[in-house]
Amino acid sequence: MSTEAPTRRGATRKRRSRSFVASFAIVVAVLGAVGVAGAAAGVAQGPRVSSVQVDPAAAAAASGSRLIVTTSQSLQDVQASQVTVTPSAPFSVDTSGRSVGVRFGLTLHDDTEYTVRFEDVRGLGGGPPVTITQTFRTPQTDVFLLQRTESGDTIFRTDLTGEEAIPVFRNDHIEDFRATSSHLVVSVRSDDAAQLIVTDLDGDAERTLPLPGEGTVTNLQSADRGELIGYTFSDADLDETGGLESALFTASLKESEADAAPTPVAVSGAEPRVAEWRFVPDTDSVLMLTFDGSLLLTGPTGEGATALGSAITIAGIARGSSEVIVERGQGPVVLDLSDAGEAPLVAADEPLGRLAAVTAVPGGGTVRTATPVDESGIPIGTTVAFVAEDGATDVLLEVPSTDAALQACVSPSGRYAAVLLAPEVVTNPSDTYLLPLPERVESRVVEIATGEEVVALSGFDISWCQVPPR
Numbered sequence: 001m002s003t004e005a006p007t008r009r010g011a012t013r014k015r016r017s018r019s020f021v022a023s024f025a026i027v028v029a030v031l032g033a034v035g036v037a038g039a040a041a042g043v044a045q046g047p048r049v050s051s052v053q054v055d056p057a058a059a060a061a062a063s064g065s066r067l068i069v070t071t072s073q074s075l076q077d078v079q080a081s082q083v084t085v086t087p088s089a090p091f092s093v094d095t096s097g098r099s100v101g102v103r104f105g106l107t108l109h110d111d112t113e114y115t116v117r118f119e120d121v122r123g124l125g126g127g128p129p130v131t132i133t134q135t136f137r138t139p140q141t142d143v144f145l146l147q148r149t150e151s152g153d154t155i156f157r158t159d160l161t162g163e164e165a166i167p168v169f170r171n172d173h174i175e176d177f178r179a180t181s182s183h184l185v186v187s188v189r190s191d192d193a194a195q196l197i198v199t200d201l202d203g204d205a206e207r208t209l210p211l212p213g214e215g216t217v218t219n220l221q222s223a224d225r226g227e228l229i230g231y232t233f234s235d236a237d238l239d240e241t242g243g244l245e246s247a248l249f250t251a252s253l254k255e256s257e258a259d260a261a262p263t264p265v266a267v268s269g270a271e272p273r274v275a276e277w278r279f280v281p282d283t284d285s286v287l288m289l290t291f292d293g294s295l296l297l298t299g300p301t302g303e304g305a306t307a308l309g310s311a312i313t314i315a316g317i318a319r320g321s322s323e324v325i326v327e328r329g330q331g332p333v334v335l336d337l338s339d340a341g342e343a344p345l346v347a348a349d350e351p352l353g354r355l356a357a358v359t360a361v362p363g364g365g366t367v368r369t370a371t372p373v374d375e376s377g378i379p380i381g382t383t384v385a386f387v388a389e390d391g392a393t394d395v396l397l398e399v400p401s402t403d404a405a406l407q408a409c410v411s412p413s414g415r416y417a418a419v420l421l422a423p424e425v426v427t428n429p430s431d432t433y434l435l436p437l438p439e440r441v442e443s444r445v446v447e448i449a450t451g452e453e454v455v456a457l458s459g460f461d462i463s464w465c466q467v468p469p470r
Contacts, residue, residue, distance in 0.1 A: 046130040047071035047123045059108045060138035063320045067116055068101040073123035084117045106320045106362050107412040110141035144179045144463040162455050168203035175435050178222040179463040183253045185229050187217045198253055209251055210261055223279040227253040232274050246273040267298055267305040276314045289314050297337055318360035319412050325358050332358055349391040352383050362414035364389045369408055384419050386448050396446045409465035418462045419444045435468055
């Protein structure tokens with residue numbers, strides 16, 4: 001048998017194999033060169049933006065929202081000094097891998113264009129620095145408002161024109177309500193019994209929260225985040241033999257915890273009756289003022305309480321802050337809950353009259369309600385003013401003596417103040433609710449920076465308010 005053909009075929013295979021190996025090596029070398037050239041080009045160009053994450057609606061609704069920029073390269077740490085937010089807003093910065101994020105410390109203003117500028121951003125692999133600029137616009141704000149009428153009570157959702165009001169919840173008797181990021185919680189009375197009804201923000205998916213018993217619900221409040229509410233509760237059959245009286249409870253609005261019993265907030269050894277209380281922003285702590293005048297900072301169930309002396313009233317805590325304004329026997333003071341430091345309330349640089357109420361403004365300053373008097377000491381009206389941290393004072397609203405200013409609330413961003421007024425108070429009788437109010441009330445919204453009145457809305461309990469009128 002001849003061996004020539006197999007030998008020739010073997011030689012051909014070897015030549016083809018060597019040719020393939022050589023070609024493959026060339027391809028690999030070319031691809032490697034292209035990859036190196038591409039990487040070198042990327043480094044030479046500096047980091048490029050590949051994606052951006054931001055939720056303008058969330059940023060205008062609550063503090064803590066983020067803008068995250070992801071780039072084509074891993075980044076060197078970006079410092080706060082390299083970042084500018086316009087209009088100015090407090091923020092923090094963090095860098096992780098290819099991403100750099102800005103966390104906004106306060107709620108952003110509504111209907112406002114924001115620009116975030118990152119300067120001198122560098123990749124870990126070197127290359128030239130780049131400037132990254134991102135712009136977004138927050139939406140117009142919506143608020144919830146309660147109207148009482150003889151034919152029943154309605155919670156409306158409206159913009160700040162008042163022209164787009166939509167009824168979202170109706171009941172024969174609404175005492176009070178609060179809005180969270182996802183829910184409405186409404187305190188109603190039916191057959192002279194208290195109920196807490198929870199709905200979504202459209203007034204749908206209605207359900208009832210368990211209460212500690214049959215009785216009354218007062219001082220309804222909601223935490224800034226976490227879908228947590230709190231209230232004081234008194235038994236209907238309370239008498240000298242005992243029962244719950246102004247006892248503080250918290251409850252979750254999460255559907256997964258819909259059937260859970262409310263959680264008592266009870267401090268061991270302290271007076272159990274709570275006159276006033278507040279959620280501490282960005283924590284699960286509670287500040288309470290008991291019937292005997294003791295001011296206590298405690299955990300969500302009353303554990304680990306810290307005594308903060310005595311007080312007459314809690315004026316309020318600004319969102320995004322640990323500073324609370326309280327009325328001591330010697331006057332209003334600013335108490336820092338992070339270290340129990342205390343300072344007097346900054347004096348206004350112009351006389352306002354007898355101080356009636358103080359509301360802390362997110363970002364600094366206060367809105368103050370005061371009563372000027374004539375030479376005889378007779379009240380001549382009400383002044384509502386903004387007082388900056390240095391005492392600079394701007395009058396927001398002058399209320400005539402014929403009207404009563406019942407409450408001032410500040411928007412979460414600190415942009416607006418809402419002043420609850422009762423016009424012609426002498427001929428404006430109060431209703432017969434547990435939380436009684438004059439039959440005719442209106443909420444006037446004023447922009448704090450300009451003093452311009454934005455709108456006058458019929459109703460009360462605008463959803464910016466952390467506490468009910470008193």
